[in-house]
Amino acid sequence: MNLTISLRDYRHIAITTGLGFLLMAMTLVSLAIGAVSIPVFDVAVILLQKIGLFRFVEIDAMHEVVLSSIRLPRILMTILIGGAFGVSGASLQGLFRNPLVEPSLIGVSGGAAAAVVTLIVFGGAWALPQAGLLHDSVLSLVAFGGGLAATLIVLKMSYHNGRTNIAALILIGVAVNAIATAIIGLAIFYADENQLRTFTFWTLGDLGSATWDKLMFAAPVLIVSTIALTFFSRSLNALALGEAEAYHLGVDTESTKRVIIFLCALCIGVSISLAGMIGFIGLVVPHLIRVSFFPDNRLVLPASILCGASLLLVADIIARTIVTPAELPIGVVTGMIGAPFFIGLLMKAKRNNEL
Amino acid sequence: MYTAENISFRVRDKIILRDVCVSLMPGTFTAVVGPNGAGKSSLLKAMAHELTGYHGDVVVNGRNINTYNPKALSLVRAVLPQSTSLQFAFTVEQVVMLGRHAHRTTRLENISVVEEVLQLTNTIGLRDRNYLTLSGGEKQRTQLARVLAQVWEETVYPRYILLDEPTSSLDITQQQNIFTLAKRVCERNIGVMAIIHDLNQAVQFADHIHFMREGRITAAGEVQSVFTKANIEETFCCRVNIYHDPCNNCPYIIPERELTTVGSLKFKV
Numbered sequence: 084m085n086l087t088i089s090l091r092d093y094r095h096i097a098i099t100t101g102l103g104f105l106l107m108a109m110t111l112v113s114l115a116i117g118a119v120s121i122p123v124f125d126v127a128v129i130l131l132q133k134i135g136l137f138r139f140v141e142i143d144a145m146h147e148v149v150l151s152s153i154r155l156p157r158i159l160m161t162i163l164i165g166g167a168f169g170v171s172g173a174s175l176q177g178l179f180r181n182p183l184v185e186p187s188l189i190g191v192s193g194g195a196a197a198a199v200v201t202l203i204v205f206g207g208a209w210a211l212p213q214a215g216l217l218h219d220s221v222l223s224l225v226a227f228g229g230g231l232a233a234t235l236i237v238l239k240m241s242y243h244n245g246r247t248n249i250a251a252l253i254l255i256g257v258a259v260n261a262i263a264t265a266i267i268g269l270a271i272f273y274a275d276e277n278q279l280r281t282f283t284f285w286t287l288g289d290l291g292s293a294t295w296d297k298l299m300f301a302a303p304v305l306i307v308s309t310i311a312l313t314f315f316s317r318s319l320n321a322l323a324l325g326e327a328e329a330y331h332l333g334v335d336t337e338s339t340k341r342v343i344i345f346l347c348a349l350c351i352g353v354s355i356s357l358a359g360m361i362g363f364i365g366l367v368v369p370h371l372i373r374v375s376f377f378p379d380n381r382l383v384l385p386a387s388i389l390c391g392a393s394l395l396l397v398a399d400i401i402a403r404t405i406v407t408p409a410e411l412p413i414g415v416v417t418g419m420i421g422a423p424f425f426i427g428l429l430m431k432a433k434r435n436n437e438l
Numbered sequence: 439m440y441t442a443e444n445i446s447f448r449v450r451d452k453i454i455l456r457d458v459c460v461s462l463m464p465g466t467f468t469a470v471v472g473p474n475g476a477g478k479s480s481l482l483k484a485m486a487h488e489l490t491g492y493h494g495d496v497v498v499n500g501r502n503i504n505t506y507n508p509k510a511l512s513l514v515r516a517v518l519p520q521s522t523s524l525q526f527a528f529t530v531e532q533v534v535m536l537g538r539h540a541h542r543t544t545r546l547e548n549i550s551v552v553e554e555v556l557q558l559t560n561t562i563g564l565r566d567r568n569y570l571t572l573s574g575g576e577k578q579r580t581q582l583a584r585v586l587a588q589v590w591e592e593t594v595y596p597r598y599i600l601l602d603e604p605t606s607s608l609d610i611t612q613q614q615n616i617f618t619l620a621k622r623v624c625e626r627n628i629g630v631m632a633i634i635h636d637l638n639q640a641v642q643f644a645d646h647i648h649f650m651r652e653g654r655i656t657a658a659g660e661v662q663s664v665f666t667k668a669n670i671e672e673t674f675c676c677r678v679n680i681y682h683d684p685c686n687n688c689p690y691i692i693p694e695r696e697l698t699t700v701g702s703l704k705f706k707v
Contacts, residue, residue, distance in 0.1 A: 180523075180525050181525065182525060182526075244490070244491060317539065318539075320528075320532075320536060320539075321536050321539050323524055323525065323526050323528065324522050324524060324533075324536065325519075325522060325523065327483075327488050327517075327519065328517075328519065328522060330487075330488060330508055331486060331488070331512060331515075331516060331517040331588075332512055332536060332537065332539040332540065332588065333508050333509040333510075333511070333512030333513070333539050333540030334508060334539065335507070335508045335509075336508075373526065373527070377527070377529075378526035378527050378528060379528070379532060
């Protein structure tokens with residue numbers, strides 16, 4: 084009896100470790116592949132040289148520059164964003180007890196997009212691409228601010244009598260997204276062709292703009308809020324029974340709801356502000372984990388981080404290589420691969436009566 | 439002791455509860471009966487501290503319920519709702535293990551508690567089954583096991599279980615199973631309060647009965663003294679006759695068939 088129990092405990096660890104290795108492998112492959120292909124051996128040596136090992140091995144200087152100033156920041160950002168999308172999708176699906184929830188439901192992506200398009204079209208000098216780094220940072224900050232503001236409005240409006248009403252929250256989220264869509268439509272109506280193009284590319288997502296400077300600001304926020312979300316896995320398990328039931332079991336449901344939504348808004352807001360809209364990772368990844376393994380959130384949350392990061396890396400590899408030297412927008416790839424893959428998962432779950 | 443003192447609750451102009459007093463003793467089974475809309479569920483929610491905004495006090499083991507945080511409260515009282523919806527394919531054992539959420543016990547201790555309650559509720563054979571594939575009776579037995587796991591250990595303070603019509607969708611065998619178990623766990627210094635629709639079941643299992651109607655307690659006390667024709671007729675507005683089981687002398691009721699048509703039924707006590 085005790086043997087089977089301990090085996091069951093090790094399943095979590097085994098699966099998470101496996102996914103960790105998968106992510107490491109994907110990272111190496113991702114560092115090696117691109118417009119300039121660098122042998123995996125060189126990648127490993129360059130990385131080890133960074134921490135002071137293997138100094139004696141000669142490495143192509145160009146390879147080193149490409150790797151450390153272009154590919155490495157991009158890939159770190161991809162990992163952080165993929166993980167953040169994965170874990171926020173998993174926690175919001177758990178919190179709303181609804182497997183159809185996508186992170187955008189809490190209004191964060193609608194708010195971000197509306198803020199960005201408003202800036203691009205009506206922002207005048209602020210939105211001029213010539214401004215370089217400043218332009219990028221302003222867009223990022225505006226996207227983040229817009230996303231967070233929309234989420235706070237949704238949270239505030241669904242609050243009544245000391246409780247956050249989840250049904251109201253979902254509906255208000257839909258309404259806020261509708262308002263955002265209207266604002267976007269209005270801005271597009273007034274936009275000239277250049278502005279339209281800038282905005283369209285922003286909505287399709289772009290991981291190519293990663294720099295160490297951006298990462299310095301974004302990485303701490305993403306890492307902290309992503310890891311913080313995993314601490315809610317036990318409460319989310321209790322919440323799967325229902326809000327009242329979770330409260331009876333000793334979960335402080337009110338603060339749990341608010342903190343989870345806020346952390347997810349941070350994750351998604353920062354991700355969107357860095358890379359634009361990237362759909363589907365947050366919806367698909369938690370399902371992938373639940374269908375392939377089991378739905379215990381103590382597995383689903385950490386596994387969604389690792390799996391989300393790996394999947395976004397794969398999508399990014401495809402986006403970078405399929406039309407070299409150009410690049411496909413990442414949102415196109417995640418949608419093209421993510422959606423059919425998701426349908427496949429649903430079909431499997433349907434056959435197994437898990438839906 | 440678990441007491442509700444002068445609980446009043448209204449939603450806008452509609453009065454749901456008026457000055458309701460209930461006391462629940464450890465080691466006893468208390469039934470709450472009454473017609474639909476009498477405020478039974480609201481009373482239970484107020485006592486579980488799920489409902490807020492009422493007047494009056496709920497006192498648990500001598501401390502006002504407002505002074506408990508959710509965790510501390512969950513170590514003292516557990517709640518079994520009418521039905522629980524679960525969207526994700528947890529196993530039976532995982533669901534029951536959720537009962538140990540607030541406990542700071544080791545994994546091995548939790549497993550032994552879970553095993554005991556699985557045995558008791560006769561769900562041990564289902565432990566690895568997907569909860570979503572269970573029948574209604576199996577689901578409710580699993581939920582009962584979860585509730586028991588929450589307040590299982592013997593502690594210096596008494597614990598309580600609140601059941602909100604726990605058998606409303608079950609067949610009679612399953613109904614008897616649930617109530618028999620609830621009655622048995624009273625021995626562990628646990629007070630049980632259950633909202634029950636079937637009066638015959640209430641009288642069979644309960645030590646105390648509270649009759650409720652229109653937000654008021656109409657009668658309360660030990661079963662022998664309050665389970666009377668007058669109390670039942672006043673609470674339910676329905677004529678009944680009380681008989682006694684010839685074997686164990688347990689009373690049971692049969693509602694009288696009205697000769698008048700239901701639409702024109704006018705009944706005054």
